[in-house]
Amino acid sequence: MDPDACLVMSGFPGGASSSFFVHVFRNQTKRLVKFPEIRTALAEFSSPQLAARVLANEGRLLKETGLQVSSLEPLLSPKEDVTTQHSQVYQLQRQLKTVKQNLQSKEQQLQDVTKEKECLKSAFSRESEAKRSALTKSRKLEEAKVHLKNQAEADKKTIDEELRRKEEQLQQVETVNESLQAALRRETEAKNISFNLSQRLEEANSHLKDELEAEKRENERMREQISATHDLSNPYEMSCDPRGVAVIINNIRFEDMADREGAEGDTGRLREVFEGLGFTVVTFTDLDHAKMVAAMKDQGKADHSNHDCFVCCIMSHGTMGKVFSSDDVGIDICELIKPVNAMKCPSLKGKPKLFFIQACQGERIQRRESFDGDYDAKPVPFICHEADFFLGLATVPGYVARRDGDGAPYVKHLAKLLRDFGPTHDLSAIMSMVCDKMNEINDDKFGWISSNHSTLRKNVIFKAK
Template identity: 85%
Template sequence: MTANGDKPLQLYRILYRIAQKLDNTELEDLKFLCTGIISRSTQEEIDSPLKLFMELTKICRITEDDFSFLGDLLRNIGREDLLTQLNEPLQLYRILFGIAKELDNTELEGLKFLCTGIFRRSVLEHIGRPLNLLTELAKTGRITEDDFSFLEILLLEIGRQDLFAELKGAGKFLQEETQKQGLRELAPPFSPEEDMSSYDMSRAPRGVCVIINNIHFEDMAERDGAEGDTDRLRETFDSLGFTVVTFRDLDHAKMVATMKDQGKADHSNYDCFVCVIMSHGTMGKVYSSDDVGIDICELMKPVNAKKCPSLKGKPKLFFIQACQGEKIQRKEGFDHGEYDAKPVPFICHEADFFLGLATVPGYVARRDQDGAPYVHHLAKLLKDFGPTHDLSAIMAMVCDKMNDIHDDKFGWISSNHSTLRKMVVFNAK
């Protein structure tokens, strides 16, 4: 699978949202319509609309630039309503494209200067077009379909508030036009300059996966319900070809030593490194079993290119199930649930790192009696789609799943921080 820029991520988001609105009867109808396109044996293994859509992307019946086949399928089962109601993510990129065309190189340099501190210098140096910068801001959540305030500030600073005024009208116009023209018009009108290749994932084992689950502490509350999360993750990463090593209730010295041991190890015969940490936390830190807060960045440091040369140029993936503050992602009201809680930006100054958080910086993370929802969704989606789809698309699915948690009062959004240079696809052996 090849992809460029953010288009694959937007494709998967759209397919995921459509899939969530289809029932089992509609799935059977869609599979029947795909007779002759998808083999009978493959159809028998498809038990969800999302798996059907993923199969159709594999055989290029659905692509980032052509939704026509999907449109025909939805019309045939009487679900025309799905053609237009899920178009917001790509509308954002259409709007950004319109703004970028109006900006010159001098204004681009001004915008890049204003973004100093948001992006690493090396990232800014490689941004050569206004569209690239706006796309990066969208990828990091600084610009969203619902919030253009940061973009408005930037445009005001460079004296181009006229663009923001035009933007609001353009956004409304584009939305109306897309509703008229159907799903085919969902594709964004730009083509990023460079294809994003994939990291090599050909070795067996794929790499080492370290899982640390701190459940019992000296003075902090026990993390009830977290016991089964280790097994869920072990099964997933084992299925993806990793050598999995698990640890439980590590104190400060042992947590640090565990990561230093990985940094000293020889990963020459591996393609990737994974670390999952589940514990209590505060912003930028996770707690050891003896109640010591450890900087997440310090735990990542032993496997950087300088300290662990055998992992240079290889993806290093970290997933953290822990609170990152005490604030609650509120909808309305006050919460009475359990949290992994108990403020440092997550800035990695080196390429090839990925950090997935069960929450957003400054906020609590959810944990239920049967484990953490983030871990449940992460384990299942990685197992289902890791061999065929890019990590960024899978993490978008995780975020969507977290957002869909049935909670009338509180929101539970996960977040990601990445300096990956390529796609991460755990290719099926």
């Protein structure tokens, strides 16, 4: 970084937000180091001149954006002050040494005066004039001695005070220097953290890019496969808005049968995809026998003249040809389909009626191994004898259906593939892909495959409006 082009920004709303910084300065910066915990960022501008202009307008910037701006110079210049203070202390030490030498010289002079005084006293007895002269000189010497002593003490006190003041200044400079070193260490650590985060983000972006590319290639492969095997020139009419009603029944809690743990999220997955395809979604949870039958009869009595299609998704325990209500009553799938056939519901005549069942259809397990996990299950054959019906099963008749701790794989694949291909591809092709995805489940002991039963006369394509 160029220190002359760097400014410290503080006062970001809700943390040092890159989007807020870009909104204020647009593309005027080369680099931004964020410190979200203290709502501060270190910004390197494109040139020192631009940084100087921003610093010159710090009052206007604070008023308009709430950001406080400062340069790095106050953080860096104290190093020069430390050097200056050391030089001043050195000069004071030299001055103190000189004063001490002068004091020693004056003490020597005082000793000489004392000797001279002794000589004068011995000569006092020899002559009175010499005595008076000696007394006069002695008084003068005493006065000089006192004056020199007082002056020396005053000079010593002044020097001691000045030395103490310089030592305090030196301690302050050392404290500032330690603070600056700590700030530099924190800045270095922040730069290292920022660099590590940048590397991790690049690796994550690369990984996501590879996954997206792989998914894109898989989607293209499926589209090519579908285009080569399905004629889309004869679809059912799909022009109404809303396209139709989608009923979702998810029985999770039961009276005596085991609860279907992990199934809670399947309702949301199906709701999202069918709302995205233009349906009015109606959801039910834990319906007993009477309420399940009533819910389907209500749809049979409703007027679907302004709809193109009807969808029903049922998730529960089951046995062959049946699904269970929350009060543990097995209901024939054909009995649930009957209220919306052409005779019971004329407004749905000639329109596709689609049923998707996530429930076991028996107790047998696909492949030979025994099964000791949760399944929705007991055996009876069924078939629809009327046109324009589609029945998608999460398993094949006579076998258990898989359900994981976070939901049913059949529901996950159905929702994703309808969302990705529903507006452009025929339902039968999409359900073939669902079957393929179920078959790809990585399970060393068991095999999983879905099945479909259709009397549709045309292609079902949920074209975008």
